[in-house]
Amino acid sequence: MADDNAPDGAPKKGKLKTILLVVVVVILAVGLSVAGTLWFLQDKSDDGDDASSDGEPAQPAFQPSQYAELEKALVTTVQAEGRQRYAQVYVAFEADNAAALAATELHMPLLRAQLINVLAASDFMTLQSAEGRQQLSQTMLDAVNGVLEQEGEPPLKRVLLRNFVLQ
Template identity: 35%
Template sequence: MAKKDQTPPFPDGQAPGKGKLKLIIIIAVAFLLAVGLSVGGTWFFLSKNAKPAESTEHAEAAVPGKKQAVYEILAPAFVVNFNQSGRQRYLQVAVALMGRDQAQMDALREQMPLVRNQLVMLFSSQNFDSLVTPVGKEMLRQQATSSIQELAKKATGQLTVEQVLFTNFVLQ
């Protein structure tokens, strides 16, 4: 009877719960180490990228030859319609002009009816199917930029508009 009360020895010499406890502790330590490395790595890379951005801001402001951008927002937004396969389609575009010289932008503002007319004609001559793609939108923006630059060169004698930007673009 005394032999039945004795527990048989385990082959590895450990009690039955100690192996599982060690495994749980090792998994918990590995998890905490992974979380710590993840947080530390994220902090390192974010703080590393933040410093050069600040220095480039100061470097752009320190460059004497490059003026700060001046924006002229053309309000109201342009709305043109298309007739595609018997179905009426619409395009709404909000446009901003970017230049570097405020005096030249003011001179161009006097020619705003010509600028708006040029853009309306350009937008209404487009194919709806091409404007659905990002490439088509970029091509339209580049066409608008070259068209307005040509008009501004005639009006002011200088390259007044650096870029035409679309601040809102809706197709329906």
């Protein structure tokens, strides 16, 4: 009994070292985790020529599309089995840059005439299907880009049919 004179509440030296060692390891692990996460998430574009030194081309920056709408509808007759039918189309232009849209405003009378000619040359039965309307849109785009190319202007991306009525 004389050997057990130490108070029961005092921690032993070995337990204190173990607790201190666990706390240091946990703090070190959290620090390394944060540093690793920041390293992986850092922006690689700050380095400058990394993409060009690897031989991979740099990705172009995203450019949102810009739109211009024709206020007046394109109205013309379309031949259908020996009868004349009416077609009314509201059109919008989509481009990657403002210069192409400015060119469409400048050359609008010529573009309207070309679009009406394309619409008038279309077949009524073909225009009733979704594929026919998609083909019409592509034909209109080719006509508009042909006019813009003749005038030395940048091309459009798409011609969009906003409202389409056949009667």
